[in-house]
Amino acid sequence: MAEHPAYPVGLRLTGRRVVVLGGGQVAQRRLPALIAAGADVRLVSPDATPSVEAMADAGEITWERRPYAEGDLADAWYALIATSDTEANTAASAEAERHRVWCVRSDDADRATAWTPATGHSEGVTVAVLTTDARHRDPRHTAAIRDAVVEGLRDGTLVAPHRRTRTPGVALVGGGPGDPDLITVRGRRLLAEADVVIADRLGPRDLLAELPPHVEVIDAAKIPYGRFMAQEAINNALIEHAKQGKAVVRLKGGDPFVFGRGMEEAQALAEAGIPCTVVPGISSSISVPGAAGIPVTHRGVAHEFTVVSGHVAPDDERSLVDWPSLAKLTGTLVILMGVDKIGRIAETLVAHGRSPETPVALVQEGTTAAQRRVDATLATVAETVVAREVRPPAVIVVGEVVGVGPHGTA
Numbered sequence: 549m550a551e552h553p554a555y556p557v558g559l560r561l562t563g564r565r566v567v568v569l570g571g572g573q574v575a576q577r578r579l580p581a582l583i584a585a586g587a588d589v590r591l592v593s594p595d596a597t598p599s600v601e602a603m604a605d606a607g608e609i610t611w612e613r614r615p616y617a618e619g620d621l622a623d624a625w626y627a628l629i630a631t632s633d634t635e636a637n638t639a640a641s642a643e644a645e646r647h648r649v650w651c652v653r654s655d656d657a658d659r660a661t662a663w664t665p666a667t668g669h670s671e672g673v674t675v676a677v678l679t680t681d682a683r684h685r686d687p688r689h690t691a692a693i694r695d696a697v698v699e700g701l702r703d704g705t706l707v708a709p710h711r712r713t714r715t716p717g718v719a720l721v722g723g724g725p726g727d728p729d730l731i732t733v734r735g736r737r738l739l740a741e742a743d744v745v746i747a748d749r750l751g752p753r754d755l756l757a758e759l760p761p762h763v764e765v766i767d768a769a770k771i772p773y774g775r776f777m778a779q780e781a782i783n784n785a786l787i788e789h790a791k792q793g794k795a796v797v798r799l800k801g802g803d804p805f806v807f808g809r810g811m812e813e814a815q816a817l818a819e820a821g822i823p824c825t826v827v828p829g830i831s832s833s834i835s836v837p838g839a840a841g842i843p844v845t846h847r848g849v850a851h852e853f854t855v856v857s858g859h860v861a862p863d864d865e866r867s868l869v870d871w872p873s874l875a876k877l878t879g880t881l882v883i884l885m886g887v888d889k890i891g892r893i894a895e896t897l898v899a900h901g902r903s904p905e906t907p908v909a910l911v912q913e914g915t916t917a918a919q920r921r922v923d924a925t926l927a928t929v930a931e932t933v934v935a936r937e938v939r940p941p942a943v944i945v946v947g948e949v950v951g952v953g954p955h956g957t958a
């Protein structure tokens with residue numbers, strides 16, 4: 549069997565019986581793909597890992613709690629033999645051979661009639677990598693090739709630009725908090741396909757340097773017009789470029805819909821009849837505290853977290869935040885755009901009942917090389933911000949969670 553290469557094929561298993569023998573780690577790893585393929589999976593095993601058991605409880609597979617018995621493979625189209633009992637595995641693969649059922653064996657690939665390739669998926673394509681024959685079997689090698697191909701497809705480096713199926717219109721992409729590794733796979737792929745990128749000041753600016761020279765990068769902060777025209781000017785730029793048939797990415801910091809004006813842009817595009825794809829991003833409101841060792845919730849400490857904008861002071865009539873009510877909450881308060889107003893905010897929280905000793909952390913330029921954390925309390929934060937020269941962008945965390953992790957002040 550080892551002398552000829554394996555013949556690659558895609559099995560269409562929808563509604564077809566697949567028998568899995570053994571409910572251990574191998575089954576746990578293989579079952580999700582069999583379920584996703586729509587197979588009628590019957591597991592035969594005296595025991596199973598909790599994850600496999602959960603699949604049975606959820607009705608995704610049927611589970612017969614007993615050891616393998618002769619005849620189990622009679623009505624199978626495909627079998628996965630993965631028990632810890634070599635004798636049972638040998639008997640089952642002999643039965644599979646008799647019934648002409650293709651079978652994978654986890655304990656002895658040489659004796660199996662089928663091999664599971666290393667697989668990965670990207671936008672409608674399944675990549676499956678097999679070694680040519682048994683002598684060259686090295687699962688790490690096939691997995692590494694799979695990873696390289698899938699990564700190349702995802703970031704657009706593997707497919708020549710003219711072969712790509714481009715997403716029409718504008719993609720509003722949440723770029724995450726700043727570290728270029730913290731954008732989503734989909735966001736990164738759309739960026740690789742873009743002709744025009746309109747980027748904010750915050751977000752993964754380093755990714756812009758990787759774009760090929762033909763890509764037009766527009767700095768949203770530098771779009772002309774007065775302050776109040778800026779958003780309209782950005783909307784117009786998006787619409788104009790999309791109308792020219794270009795693939796446009798609007799790259800935003802964090803998530804487009806968390807204080808990101810993403811919906812205003814989506815609405816403007818809808819009014820102009822331009823298709824819009826929204827790609828969520830990792831919001832700084834959770835990730836920046838996390839990067840500085842602060843969980844926004846912690847068992848026994850905080851059962852809620854509230855994210856608020858601090859861009860207008862509590863006594864400003866334009867404020868939509870009910871600060872007195874927030875002061876009565878005991879959980880975590882995460883304040884974005886609040887560095888300038890933190891003195892007034894802290895005063896208001898204390899005036900309405902929050903303890904002046906409540907810990908506060910300010911995390912500046914989180915997830916970037918310049919990340920910096922400064923700790924204070926509600927009583928001291930106003931003077932600390934000045935003394936330590938904390939500057940935007942910073943996420944401010946108020947609450948006992950500030951003290952739960954290993955931390956230090958920077």
Ligand SMILES: C[S@@+](CC[C@H](N)C(=O)[O-])C[C@H]1O[C@@H](n2cnc3c(N)ncnc32)[C@H](O)[C@@H]1O
Nearest residue numbers: 802803806808831832884885913914941942943
């Ligand atoms: C206009 S809001 C946009 C928020 C963004 N859409 C998000 O989901 O993270 C900008 C504010 O987000 C916070 N912010 C964003 N990125 C940050 C980072 N890397 N470090 C600290 N704060 C950040 C700051 O409070 C900043 O003033």
